[in-house]
Structure formats: C-alpha cells, structure tokens
Amino acid sequence: MDQMWPRGFPLEFIKDHNNGANRQILCQKMRRSSVQQGLVHHDPDVDAIYRLIHADTKTGLDVGFNKYAPSILLAPGTYSPWNSQNTLFHKSAFHILMLPMSVSFRTTDIWRSFFAQKILHLSGLTVSFTPVNAVQFRNSHDFLKDFRDESQVYSDSGKILQFLDAWNCSYQKIEDCMKELAKDFVKNEFWGEDDEKLIDLYIQDLIQVNFKFPGIRENQDSYEASENETEFNVNCRRANFEFSLTQKKSQEKLNNFGDISDWCEESNFTKLADFPSAQDLSQAHQNDYVLQKHQQNVLLIVNNWPWKFGIGHLQRLYQPYFASVVFCGSYYPEEYQNSSQQGFGETQNPFNFIHINPTEIYRGFLGYHCLTLLHEVGLQNIEGYIFMADDAHFNIWQRIDFTRVFHVVGMDVPTSKGWWTNPVYGTPAAKRIISEIQNTTDTEKLEAWKKFETGLRTFGYISPNQTAADDLLSGKGRSVSDFFYIPKSEIDYYSTIMRIFFENKLFLELAVNRFIRSVRHQTSNLRATSYLWGNRGKWPEVYNVNMVAMHPLKLSAFKFPNENRRKYCEKILKPWHEILFKKSGNYTVKMDDEPDYMNG
Template sequence: MDQMWPRGFPLEHLEKHTNGNSKQVSCYKMKRASVQQGLVHHDPDVDAIYRTTDIWRSFISQKILHLSGLTVSFVPTNAVQFRNAHYYLKDFKDEKQVYEDSGKMIELLHKWKCSKRTSLEDCIYQLTQDLVVKGLWGQKDANLMQMFLKDLKKIGFEFPDLVDENYVDPYAPSIDETSKSVNCRRMNLEFDLINPKDDGKTVLIVVNNYPWEYGVGLIQRLYQPYFASIIFCGSWYPDQIEDEDNFTSTIHPVNYIHMNPAEMTRGYFGYHCLTLVKEMGLSNVEGYFFMADDTVFNLWQRIDYSRVHHLHGYVEEPSYDYYHNQFGLTAAKNIIESMKNNNDPKLEKAWKRFENGLKKYGFIKENGTAEDEMMAKNGKSISDFFYVPTSESDYYATLMRRFFEHDYFLELAVNIFLKSVNHQTSYYGIESYLWHEVRLLWDRLYSKNMVGMHPVKVSEFRKPGEQRRKYCATILHTWANIMFEGNRNFTTKADNDVDDANG
C-alpha cells in the first residue's frame, strides 16, 4: 500500500530509497536470528502520518547486531493491538524530533565505524557517546545504557564477537553464475491479498531450461487469473527479457526465483525449481504445478488434487542413454554413498519413506533396499508437467534436493520419486508428448481433452504471422470457448478411471 510505511520510517526517504523488491533473497540455510520481530493484527503502529513511537532504539540495536554479524527476522503476527483513545496531534508534537531527525540518525549509524574494536561492549559505549555529541541522544540516555551494560556483565552475559571490518554478508545473493553450490539467490514474490478462508490455492511454477528471454507475458495472460501465484524459475536476467508487443508484453510485478545456468544445466535439474518454491514457506497452498515454458496446460481438466499427478507416469526403457553418463548411475551411486554418512534426521526420514514407498508399490522386495531400484536402470519419466500436493511437497523437496546436489537427471529423479508415491496419470499419457517431425503438427494434435501437451514453443508466436495465427485459432480459441463461454463438450478423467501402474 503506497500510503503506508513502517513506523518511524524517515519521511524524506519515502520516495527515494533502495529497499525495493530487487532486494528480495531466498536462502536455504541461515543462522538463527538474534531478534524476532513479530507483526501485529488490528491496529499496528504504521504511519499515515501521525503515529510514531520511540523507534530510535531499534535503529541503534540493529547497528549493534550488525557489528557482530547478527540478524533480525520478521515472523507472522503474534499479537493483537486495540488502540486506546488518544490525541494524535499531541503525539505528533511530542515526537517532533523523531520526524525531523530520523534521517540524520540513520545516516550517522550507516557511516559510523567503531574505532576501538576491542569488544562489542566498548563499541556500544563509544556509539552512545557519539550520539550524545551529535545531539541525537541525551546524556541520561547514554548513562542508562552504560548501567545496562554493567548489569549484563554482572549476570554473566557474554557479548558476541565483533566481525572483521572486511566481513562479507553471507546472506547476499550469489553472484557466481557457474556454481551449483548456491545458498542465497535472487527472487521476487508479490501477490494480491488472498482470503485464508477460501478453498485451497495452487501455485504454478513455470520453468525454462535456458535463460528467460521471451514468453513471460503470454504465460501470465493465459494462467495468472487461475492461480494464487505464478512463479517463473530458471536463469533470470531482467535486462534480457524482451517484449515484442502488447499481446505478449510482461505484466509487472513478475514473481521469479533465479537458478543460474550451472544449476539448470539445460534443464537437467529443473525439478529443483519446485524444491526452491516449497522452501519459500508459502502459506495456504493446496499444491504446486510444475510446468515447462513450452507446455500447454488445459487447467479445466479434472485431476485429483490430493495426490501427485503426472502426464504419463513412468515408461520402461533400460537402455535409456542418461543411465550411462554422469547424470545417471554415477549420480545414483553418489547419492547412495552420501546417505551412508548422513546425519540429517529430516533427510533420513525422507529416505526411509522413499524406500518404504518402493516396497509398497512393488518395485523392490520386502528385504530389498532403495539402492536396488536406483541401480536397476528401470525406466524414465518425461517430466515437463506434473503436480505435487502440499501433503507430499515436504517429502519431495527433501528427497529431490539430495538428488539435485548429486546431479541426478530430471527424468530419472522424477521417475523414481513417482515410484514411491501414490500418483495419478492422464488419459493421453505418453501421447501428450510430440516427437521429431510430429512437433510441427502441434496445432492439429492439440485437444481440449488433454491435461497438457508438450512442446508448443511460445517463441514461435513472437511476431505476427502464420504461427501466431495457428496459436490463436487453436489454443486461444479453445480456451475462450471453455473459460468464457461455458463450453463443456470435452472429456475429463473420471475418479474411477484406471491409471497407469502405481496409480
């Protein structure tokens, strides 16, 4: 909301500040925050303009935390505040200095250096004295802080160590675009307020094997109204995104999470996108759709939202090339070896479930192990579209992160995951995929009865012409008939229809 801002925010920085959406970062691992800041329901202290309390203490505390490399976390609402009746104009007059000098306070703290650097205690004392000299604090405030520090020492408090002056923020987004070992990454996430009492919401994750350049706007227009959020995943470089015309121009804001080209490796590890989105910790999500950017998803088709859905399940192909390179059996061996030395209880639990699932659905014998199936060269799952309900998402993310860390190929990773869970498949199955010269006939083979079809290359519709005309005459025309005119002349899969094996 443009007319509201955090309490105590310097008024002179409301329009010119650098804390924009481009600063959003997603990190896999972080140290526990030293301070947890909860939010407040009902009457929070936000400004519009007449309400600011003593927030300078929080500015100073944050500077002290940064001297030791410590952080503040913001957590969901944990209090409800009902304001008592009071005189807003009197509040404003009483707090006039806060409005006038908050900017000066922030500027001083930003530039301030601790000259002593012997201990955090000494730095805190020096800071309070410098604030007095600058007229931003009273001497009584500084004396009170000194007494507080003495009391802390009396009760045995140990001050944290100071960080080095050349300290590098470990939670800054990675700038190494050639490494798969990424802890923190660029992202952006914005969405409209959603009533938590509404029925379950789903998230659509759209994945590009290569750096995003074109097609974002087209995908947004087709799917955005029907999902709680669309998150674009892959190598995201905003200056490379191209808009051709209003028909396909990007709609802002865009939700995305960045995977560098080494992490994507031409789409070999695109399944990691769903893991990254799951790790964002979104609330009130019913499930996650994973879709390649060149897949068409007929979202009116009925699927079972309570279990995993895959277009065709798995197909037997023991001679599949990827078993015989570094992303197949070699990766599987490395995964198995890593589990022998694992001490992560969450991963151990996921692996146990993985093994039990393979037994439950008949892929290994009762006395067998997950290793038996992983080394068996048993099938593949072409995975440009699938769905994972929230009930299975934590298991998916935990298991698939381990697969990603050891370079296990997409169609093998999803294949063996499917074998361990109860999943549903579509009517068209493997026929949802077009191969070789048949790909050129997508406009003839597309059907409203499909759950999805791959590939339909959005780059072909970049400019007006015959390919765009075909797209409008087939896919968009079908969508318009069904979504806007109520056409129901199509086939959906009934709940009692037989799935592929393991359905």
C-alpha cells in the same frame, strides 16, 4: 496501498530508497534471525502522516496483507524500523531489549530498533519480518497528537541511519560497543544522557544474571547473490517476490484476456468478445471447485534456457488464477528487455522469479531443482505446487486430485535404460547419491532416504530384502516430466530428496521417476496424447480441452502475427475463453477415484 510505510521509515527516502526488485536474494543457508517482527492485519503500525491521509477517524485503518507472502530477513547493513508490538526476541538478542526513556512514547521503540540493528550487525545477527500472525484493533488515537509526538521520528530517522551506516566500534566486546554507541547517540542529540546511563545499568544487570553476550564477528556472513554463472549449487541467488493487496482478481482476469484478445486480432483472428461483468465472473469462479483450489496453489514455470520472451503472455494467461506464478530459469533482465521483436505483452507486476544459472539447470537436465528452491522461499498458506515447463500448456479447468501427487504420464517407460547410460547424469550420479547417503550424518537427508526406501517397497519396486540403492542401480525406468503437481503434504519430502538428487546431478526424467515411484500419485486419462512425440507441428489436431496439459507448445512459433498465431488463438485460446468466461462446460474431467496408471 502501494506507498504504505512503517512508523519510523525516513520520509526523505519514501520515494528515493534502494529497496526494489533487484534487492531480494534467496539463500539456502542463513543464520536464524534474532529478532522477528510480525505483520498485523487491519490496523498496522504506520506513522501519523499516513493515518491522517488514509485512516478513518473512528475506525482507523482496515488493511489486509497478502496471506501467501514469506518472511523477509534483512542482511547486516540493511535497516528498517520495527516496533515493540508483536515482536519476538531470541535470547541472543536479549542485550538489545532496553527501550530509551528520554524520547517520546511514539519514538522510543523506533530508536531502540535502529540502535539494536547496529549492535546486532556487529555480531552477524539479523532482524526478520514475518507474515501476518495477528490482527490489531487499535485503541482510539488523536492522530494530530501522534503527529506531534512523532516529530523527532520525522526529523531524525534519516540522520540516525546515515550516522549508523558510517559508525564503527572502537572496542572488541559487544557490551563496550553498546556503551560507546549510547554515548554517541547523546553527542548527536538522538537521545538524552539518562539513556546512556540506562544502557550501562542494563549491561550490569545482564552480567549479574550471567547473560552471554554475542561476540563481534570479523568476517560477516555474505548474503550477496553469486555472480559466478558457472558455479554449481550456489547458496544465494537473485530472486524477486512481490504480492498484491488487491482482491480484484476477476477484473484482472478480464483485463489480461482483453490484452490477449487484442494480440490475437493482430493475426486477423476474430476478436474474442462477449465477456461477463467482473461481478458475474467472480461469482462463477467462486463456485468452481478447481479454480478455487488453484487460488491456494502456486504455479512454477521453468525455462531450460535463458528467458528471452513470453513472460508477459504467460502472466496474462495464468497469473490471476493462482496464489502466485513464479518463473524459474536463467534470467538476465537486460538481456530479456533487449531481446528484439518479442511479439508478446510487456512483463507485468508483480513479476516473481528465481534465477538459476545455466550450469545449475544445465539445459533443463536439473530443472526440477527449481521446485526445491521455490519451497525454500517459504511461501505461506500454500496448498500445492505445480511444476510446468514454459513450453507446456495447462488447461487450468481440469480437475486433479489435490490431495496427492499428480504426474501427467506417471511411470511412463518403467523398463527404459535411456539416460541411465549418460556418463554424468545417469548411473554415475546414482552412485554418487548412494555414497553420500552412506557417509552423511544429516538427519533430514537420512529421514527422506528412509521414506524413499519405504515408498519403493510399499509400491513393489523393491523386495523386502532389497534397498533403495538397489533400485537406483538397476539402471532402468524414466518419466518424461514437464508437468506435475506436489501437494503440501509431500513438498518437504520432495524438496529434501530432490536436493540430494540435484546435488549429485541425477537427470530430471530419472530423478522425478524415482520420486513418483515412492509416493501414491494420480495420472492423466490422456497420457499418451499429452506429448507430441516427434510431431510438434500437429498440436492443432492433438490438443483438446480434456487434457490436463500438453507438451511441447513452443511460444516462439507465435511471436509474429501470422498463421501460426491465428491457429493458436483458434485452437487453444478460443476454448479458454469459452470455458472460463462464457461458462461452457463442454469438457470431461478425471474424478479422484478413477483408476491410475501403475502405482497411482
């Protein structure tokens, strides 16, 4: 399915197109798309060539798309064919509804989509493709007849797109541009004169019903990723999200850990062997409550510094167990690929990342913003979000209460004044936050602030006569925050309140502390030993399988096949192998109803 394409995609560009990992952009603010094309499960709208190769002559196709994929919006100047099925038109796009009648039934909606996109782009309007929202059971078709009916699509789609890319309107009104483009379509023999007349009649009808045509935008919205690596709070940034159609997660787990086993063997560690079959592993993991819950969670791995190495190793360890694993931090592909002696496996596909420049993440001070950015991607059907530092280790078999926020240590040092005295990221940031709230009219921010204040009052951090501002200005309390979990019930609130904190540069340990003060949350039973305070070298003695997470565990120590790597394989990867592949249940977990620390 890697080479599936929609009906109307120019055949000459199937292997020679410019869509790829370097083309996706994540923007916080965008205009709403005027046309939304929904994907469909089972038998999507591909062309007859694809069906002749892949479809069953009686039952057609049986395709299932990844249920976690987000919507994709095409920026002006980017084209893709879309059809007349499962397509929503906003009123701003009613002027491009007309289907041409001088071309075949298998061509008309594709030609409409190309014509429409050029007209929409003149007004700064866009088309988006939304995740699956329907299942199509297609009526019986003669694939060869479809092939003949699509002949113009095969021969002219590429020509139309090249023509549209170079075409400019000579007029100042969008309706005049429609007439001009319709006439030029006739000149280029893309459709007949009847369609030029039809466009003119349709415009007259729209005028009669007082339709308001959109204007032509001289200055188009820019959806280009910022190239200024010192700019704070950019609107658009580099990102990449790809989703596999395969359901063979168990085989992927076996293959990945096989690579890790070979990597361990390089350090003279006994090869991790004795693996179950993919079928047996699948059955065992389907019966595991925690692993099944993680299949609906996304794991976000955050690096405080530019990524240099280790992504491939982290992918092999975690990727098959989650709906998606996303890497966030300053990511420069050439710099990463050229880093010498990585000592870890190659990066795997799919590789999902969000780039945040060094000014924005600032040595990890503002790393919590990565989770806000991930939420803004709009992944579908996600139950929870796990935030993890790249130098933390996560025992994924450990149970947490997936219905509420989880934080390893919770209200770690509630009276600490550390970091509040910082001249930028401490109390001055709190004052900037309060000033913003006092002056904003943004209802979303005000609602989040109200929830923040209510939570602080509910859990006893402020009295009935105090406000959230009083709590922020108290200048005490922080929580070390290298691992935490946010359920979908709290992610909207998290994203809004934490964006306020980020935009005013509140330090991570202070920002997360204030957030978890305001929500009911669970903490780990092994709070004190989850962090290696000033004693990083003792991780082999401190680590145990009953932890949810441990920090820090620096992957840089294991780049070379030496004693450090051998210890890592023995103390951490061997238990991983025994628990996840050999069904060892020799560990304890915290149940959802066990007591928590402070306002858990």
